[in-house]
Amino acid sequence: MSGLGATPMLPLGDTGIKILVADDQRVNQRILEVFLRKEGHTVVVAGNGSEAVELHRREHPDLVLLDIMMPVMDGLEAARRINEAAGDIRTPIIFLTAMSDQKTMLEGLELGDDFISKPIDLAILRAKLRAFIRLVQTQRTLRMQQQRIELLNDEMRSESEVASFVMGRVLANTEPPDGHSLQYRVVPSVLFSGDLILARRTPSGRLHILLADAVGHGLPAAINILPLFFPFDGMSRKGLPLATVARELNRRVRDLLPVDRFVAATLVSIDFDSGFIDVWNGGNPPALLVKADGQLAARVDSMQVALGVNDDDPGLFEPQRIEFTADDQLILFSDGIWENSAFSGDDPASRMERLLTATPPSGRMDALIEAAITAGQADDLSTVVVTMRETELQRKRHGIETIRLSTTSLSLRLGVEALRQPDILDATLSMARTLGFVAHFPRLVSIFTELFANALEHGVLNLSSEIKYQSGEGPMKFVEEKQRRVDALSDGFIAVEMDLDAFEGKQVLRLMLSDSGTGFDVNEPEHATLADDQMTARRGLTLVRSLASRLSYNTQGNEVIALIGSDRPTA
Template sequence: MMRVLVVSAEAGHHPALAEMIGRFGHQVTVAHSGEQALQQAATALPDIVLLDVELPGMDGYETAPRLKSQADGIHLPIIFMTHLNDEQTLLRCLSVGGDDFLATPIEPIMLQAKLRSHFRLRELSRTLVEKNRSLAWHSARVQREHDIVEHILQNALSRNFLDYEHLQTYLSPATSFNGDLCLSASGPLGNLYVFMGDFTGHGLAPATGALPLSQAFFTMVERGVSVAEMAAEFNHRLAQLLPDDMFCAAFIAELSASGERLTYWNGGMPDALVLDQQQRLSKRLPASHMALGILADDDFDSRVTNLRLSAGMSLVLYTDGLIELHNSQQQSLSEQGLIDLLAAQPSLDIDRVVSAIEAFRGDTPQRDDVSLAILRCCATGIKEREPEYEHQGLPFQLQVDLTAAELRELDPVADVVQSLGQFRGIRDHRTTLYLLLAEAYNNALEHGILGLDSSLKEQHEGFERYYQLRQQRLATLEQAEISFQIRYLPQQACLHMNIRNSGSSWSPSVSARQQLATREYGRGLELMERLCDELALSDNGRCLSLVYSLNS
């Protein structure tokens, strides 16, 4: 049943019309003037209006648009009733909001057909308005939830050290929320940590992964943990939290306070670029690990790479969204295109670089999140924090003995450093201790146990061949042993560390060590000598002894 408002000044007309409409099964309300029609419409809420053109006072032309304005956004069909059939009258009826005409005298069949037709339009309009209101409510609710998440993310990232003077960043999300993440924080030893991550997809879902990861990052930086420990902890958390179809490609780096050493872990990210002072490519830092959140703890590889840096070098990090940007000719920027673009700049100014990137992209839509970070590798200038605790008062000794089976499956250094980090006065030194013990362990394993020669790395594709041999020999290893013996002497506030292996002798001469230090490989002993107070090789190179002062 529809509600019909009849507006007619002819006393003999509207009773018959009302009776006719009533026989169709509809509810009828009658008004005799335009003013009365507006009042009746406000209370009766008609579905259709039958309106005379000629009315006392406010005529049909003036009444029609005012009736429409009272309809609360829902289409209100107005059918003009007129005995006039000239073209100007009909056009004017349409121009003021009329939807149809009925010529008087009115034919019942014609009236019923028009009422049904216009009522269907009215119902369609009502449905559309209700759905639009529902969508508007849901949209407002989603926006409110987005605002809450954005507020939480901003608070979570409030400790982000992206305003560090030697770090420039550019992050451009494809949607409201960024699936890329760039974090930076200063460590307790004047060192700088940088994290760049790229979660699967873009938008709100991957952005929520930034919450647990950023909290873990800032907490671990505060404690001065190693890059390897960070990678393992991030992987553990994300593997527990993320669904199976989500992961986070990540690059984690630690720049020493002097700016001369970079320790990094690359899991699934594009090659990081090390540039010289002229913005020319000096070295690529490729991914050698799976992304975070995929592997179980036992399968995850947290081993890091150490790189010695020269004066004036810069580290460039970016997500795949950058090199996959397309221009109007559907050409992607590509890694080589980025290298050429950086080399063409007069300086590594982020604004200049971004302008060049935008010039390449033109008006082509951005399909993925885009992130870029440029870190100038120099002395950080970050003040070293005072130790939070006094040194451990009691002496202790830690002994770890690894057999061939454990050497094949485990990376023990992170566990050893984690154990040491439980003691007062040592936890702030975990990054340096990890570097020392990782280099010592790798020397013992690769040169002592596996008999690998670092000079292999000097050949074409030598690094790849070297690590292939490492994996092959490690897989077939049957009898071998590496032991860690670490003693803490509270009076001297130092650690005495012996790393012994059961392999063949290996003891490079001083001249050989100096020669190795000038190459892209073989810098492990030199690095250890710079980090510790004393270093000595004995038993034909099978035993490496280190002394590390906790006051340094």
């Protein structure tokens, strides 16, 4: 920043100004020059109109005394050119004339500011100059202020260009997997925005999205947002969990920005494979999940204070998990939209839902923005819309009713439709896998497989296991009979619950299965008629007993609870 020093400085003094005198008469030139110098002014002398124009251009006088009758170029023409060259702020012109015809007077007053008749009365000139000096000083101040404003404006514009460039980079798109789509739009309220949208894929294919809204708007807000870029980008590229990212962003804002500068943020991690969205919302309007028809399916409201205001406590950054199905849309927006008069009022969610249901999915993002602009934009507007397709897992999971799902627990009900799916066991296990249960409790797979088979075959389908263990055709017959009963199934369910629990001072996974069957006699001894070297009916249960930390049935025998430790199964 150097600008102000380069402004041409006008000669200063309490009352002294720079005056251009143009007269073709040497005597007149001399009289005026001597008089004006004595009065404390700086004088520049021209001998005709053309010289006057040139000297005006070069010397920037504060006032011009212009004789009308001059050779080469007369005073009126010189005034016209001086005015043209001066631009917005005209140099005052006083004409000196012996003529007094009305036409010349009128033309002169249009081009200049006053007349003094010749021969010049120096007392009158002094009096008139006094008034013009005040005008000149006002103009001088005005001109300096204007230059200053132009300079600041230029600086602001160039800073803005730099910042817009940076923000444009920051907003670089990241493609979601095939079939899913990501749309986003930021409409700044001034040159550029204090809202920021970032998206980055993790190595495992999740999509991390950040929608941040800094206090205020314009350059200061944009500056406040920039510290979020690198940690978000780097940590997402490394595939770090959302809670870790959120906590780090909070720490950055806390450390870098003054206390009254915080950043409201929604952080999202979309797992396209398993159909989960983790959402952390600190100070932003709710994240909405809507169905293809625009109906609201889920919302995650602000759960914590904004980034920069939270304590550095890991518990504050745990996301909330929601589940999506095919064609659902996740919609995020800043408060510029939520608090816009297009939606604000008693129940913004339902006003927004009305707009969403009336708009086809692909047009919803623009519809939100347009509605806010139409109603009068007061703040930065930003939205993200992610449209999800059905995941592989969801296709498999068809018919599974999710009762409860969080990062630490799972509760499902498998009805007839689900139980008919050939890979239902796998689909259920894969849900446990996405929660990390399989990784933490490796014994879960064997235990669940056995207990699930029991619940389905002996509980829901009421198959006797005797047939299974008969030699020869037995196992084959069993499979056929099982399929026949599955096809004919009209009623029945298996409920599955998994939660984290503690047992004997250690963390365990509590697995509960219950089924619609009539149960079995829990206390019945091993089947007596079968030889020891054959597969016994209870062999599966024996395996489960050896793997689980604890196993218990209800008395009816249609509900079982296994506590599963985190150690690996021993070979």
